[in-house]
Amino acid sequence: MSYAIPAFLPFFLAAIFAWVMPIKWRYALVLVPLINGLWLFFSGDPSAINVQLHIFELQIVKVDKLSLLFAYLFHIACFICLIYALHLKDKVQFVAGLAYAGSAIGAVFAGDFLTLFIFWELLALTSAFLVFARRTKASQSAGVRYLMIQILSGVALLVAAIMHYHDVGSLDIDFVGLGSVASYLFLFAFGIKAAFPFLHTWLTDAYPEATPVGTVFLSAFTTKVAIYMLARTFPGEDLLVYIGAAMTCFPIFYAVIENDLRKVLAYSLINQLGFMVCGIGIGTALALNGSVAHAFNDVIFKGLLFMTMGAVLTRVGHINGSDLGGLHKTMPKTTLFCIVGAASISAFPLFSGFVSKSMVMAAMIEAGHEYLWLMLLFASAGVFHHAGIKIPFFAFFAHDSGLRPKEAPTNMLVAMGIASVLCIAIGSYPDALYSLLPWENNYVAYDITHTLTQLQLLFFSALAFVWLNKQGLYPPELRSVNIDFEVVYRKGLPTLGHQFAKLANGTLNLLIKGKHAVTALIPDMNRNEDANSAALTLRMVIGFVLLAIIALITELMAL
Template structure:
């Protein structure tokens, strides 16, 4: 091979970024994903890179259509994110971002599960730095919880890999399934990072606490690597259909009432992951294509929305919907770019979300998952409410907050512009994306049925929002804390544990006191018996002792011969 494996260039760039400053570091940051994409283009389709370690073959590079698509996606995400963060003068963030992107690339090109695990853990260790980098008490607490969850996921994955290796003698990363215990362990590890229901709280807890630039990277890599791994290891697992449908629906209720707009987007991210998981669970070629295509478009339009909210936070220092509004007057470019992202995530025709989400919906109908299709339809309407309308409306319109700030620095605007152009380009020319999908499937998103169904859904959803808002029935933006599943292990379980420990301590104290009293009584009894004049301290004659011995011998002989 004359070209580097994709992760290596990012790791080398991280070292260079740590040793440089100013414009030279900025040049390294921008050049890395561009050169990386060119390097990936040069790699032959059959390129491999492996070596042996303790009689194990580690395959650092395996290229197929699935890994190649995610490889290009992560280069695009890295380019947009690094341009967005050029104004930041923080070595920790910039080096961590390069290592994080490199680890994600290493994971999707790993040909065996042990290599995948190494990069999986690399993502955990580097991504947590993007939460730490905000350097606030809330960010520190969230990062500790985030790291614990990442470590648990890694332990589950490693345990599953070792069991698989013991059973089959192979570490090849292919179809795994759930017929064995190791399959369930690996699925649990992937599900944890894919934010399955009840396992999602780490995402909505940590992502909003990261830096404005760090959240853009976080939204792009960890969950999408989990989606990639599910598509490779568990396609057609029917359980994922229902898990994904649940994921697509339940975050809507949290997002509608949430005040922190970056937390709204975090819930929205879980919602969009649900669509992808449904596609993987259906397992048909159309469904897998839809899941992978939606992962591609989601990275871009969700990144655009996180960037627009990051711009608002950077310029105003605020991110709660109740404290914002009227920013369209002084942040017109950010407003327009945010609306493009909102239209994309809402799946408006001619925007990227439409050409990917419709594939999953069509696959659900073709596979006779009619109930799931209805749930996804409801979820689509909910997405339009909380991400398509709520985000731009409460941030830039609604009431006038009186805040007057300008659009963010030019590099942030450029990154958002690139993402917005891609959102529109993919929506207008979906064939370019479709040609890179894992399977060759003839699919036309712009037929009358798809377009009319989606337009009707968007129209009635908009009317419902307007009517609810005018009648005062839409949940107002309140400065409040909304409880999620993490309340159970952050508040409920510790409270129960404290009560149980208090009961155990009380029982232990009483047992100790009883034991002390009993021991004291025994000591008093012994002292009494052996004290001068006590029964056991008296002198006993020889004749008396001989009599007792004879009596005991007689009893023994009687018992022996009867």
């Protein structure tokens, strides 16, 4: 029997349920992604759902192997996240998390750009509450900036969809390719959510300020929906290969010197997205399979790492590497789960990252991009340094900070345990994941070349870390603020706004003085003083409204 209802609908209904029912019923929410996911998996492909809207036929649900793979992934992610959140008594996070997951599932099943736009904006709105829910001044400011940038992505998507409809006469989501103004607007919209270089700072700004549970939710959905859309609309575009290669490399330098360990993971997330973008740009079956397989694995192992750091934040109250260390003594289970996540993201054999990242690396060589392959190799070594070693080392080992917090709550441990089992299971038996991939696949992960190359890379990277650390050359964990491109909109734009406001105010004053001077020189104008005063008043009101708008935008950007 085919799945007949929209897969996103139960999540929105559950969000309403979570809002109106007593918080003690939160345990029942875990059943929503579990039952819905199992039904989706075993009942066959969902039925297509089309709705006629004036002259447009909206494809609310359109199904193929690519959308199904991401739908399965988002059900798994939501299930783990809800278990991780069970210790909370905050309705906002449950409501926002469920609606956020439903929006992501709706986006991957959308068959046209107008339907996608609706879920695209719902993704922005629902996810912002996971940042606001921390209820600190920093999180409120970061949430406002996050929401503004996400809405910008939605506006770009809508404008691109309108232009695309004008060009081709269809809103169907299909291969777009680069070559028109609309296509570059699509790339800009998707690039914001995929954290392209210079468009990435919303991620490193907002994710570390979200709640411990909120960051785990955030790491799973927004960026992966963007990867899904890039794979559907821009496969084989060479530009993405170079963008992806840049994404794999530049975050390493920030991650190595960053003190906030959740921010380290945020930069690491951009690094992993770069591998996916590279695979989409190459466009071969091997590369595309590698990208979506790595997206699948990244949700689980990056979520696991964010969960371990969230557990530390919950028990200790801060997450700065300079003030942690020695936590393995009282948080041994969390330490073990962190090591599993670190081994997975570092692509150790028998862990999930190895069986997907190597697909992209192999596809890069096959495509003849040898120097870009070297960049990915450098990025792989860098990821091992900042996520595979730095995160567990400085959080749980390193110097003894004297902190002796309790082990993470049981529900957090269960969620981390499920993610750890999946990391090891996929890494040990990759055919289970490979069978779900959308394109034909005959890749064998565990051949001698791939395995030995990766082991050598990991061994020499570990040796370099130990040597640098012993010599005192490894960047220490310092209480500092690292400047990224966000300084443009956090400092540059407000400054520009203030200057523009001063210019506008000066121009308005000049016009007023000019009016009085002309009135004094021409007596006849005095006869129409009432009319002139009314016109002047109207101009002043318009001017003050414009200044108020400018001031509002300036203050929002300065938050």
